Amino acid sequence: MRTPDLFDTPVASGPVAGVDEAGRGPLAGPVYAAAVVLDPDRPIEGLDDSKRLNPERRDVLAVLIRERALAWAVASASVEEIERLNILQATMLAMRRACLGLSFAPALILVDGNRLPKGLPCSARAVVGGDALEPAISAASILAKTARDACCMDMHARHPQYAFDRHKGYGTALHLARLAEFGPCPEHRRGFAPVRRLLEGGGSP
Structure with a gap:
């Protein structure tokens, strides 16, 4: 049986933002997070958990998300912040920064996983497996992953x-x-x- 508190999309009286992270597990580099408010009038086909998409498809979808979303933001927490706070708290910090970076506060924030960052600008709910269930979270996972991969290419250059x-x-x-x-x-x-x-x-x- 599903757990409604974790899996069902709550009713919101306005725009809903999805939030996800990329880069908790690696041994190097910042952890990234993204927040996305999709536009129901400009749907994007093929949104999914970024881990299920190949890099080429992620790159294509990332462009569409930036073009069609009502709002989006990408943020990170540095290696120094990871060391000072621990990776979990640094991830929560990156997620909070992404939410606060949106051009407007949504009515509700859906966060992938089972934890919520503190200090969010509106009501929020954790959604376990949300990157495969909620299109806005899928979109956020794609933006976070493509941003983190671009950072890794910069790291490779250095x-x-x-x-x-x-x-x-x-x-x-x-x-x-x-x-x-x-x-x-x-x-x-x-x-x-x-x-x-x-x-x-x-x-x-």
Whole structure:
């Protein structure tokens, strides 16, 4: 049986924003979040959880979202903020920044997951699996993911030895091998276990 509080879209008396994040799990780089208010008069076909879409399709949809949405905003929390706050609280901060970055306050905010950021400008509800259930959250997941991927390409340009263009900061075998060979760079999250072990002299990540 479904849990209505988590899965059913509540009735709102005005525009609804979807919010999602990208980049909680990687070992490097900022965490990103996006907020999107879709325009019911300008529907976008093919919205889905960004993880289910290939990069080319995500890029196409990101352009359409920016063109057709009533409002959208992308925000991030830096590596320094991740280290100071922890990754969960930094993610909540990025989500709050995205919501506050919208050009107007929606009537309701739907947040992917089971937690809500503090200090949102209106009522909000957490929606578990919302990036595959709510089109506005799907749109937010696409904007957050494409923004984070663009950041990883910038990181690759500054630190090509780590191959951020290939693994996007996740702890793949390639990334761990490059991390062991070259040590952490300023983009690495030093509180994450594989990076921390290297810094503490524990050998390979």
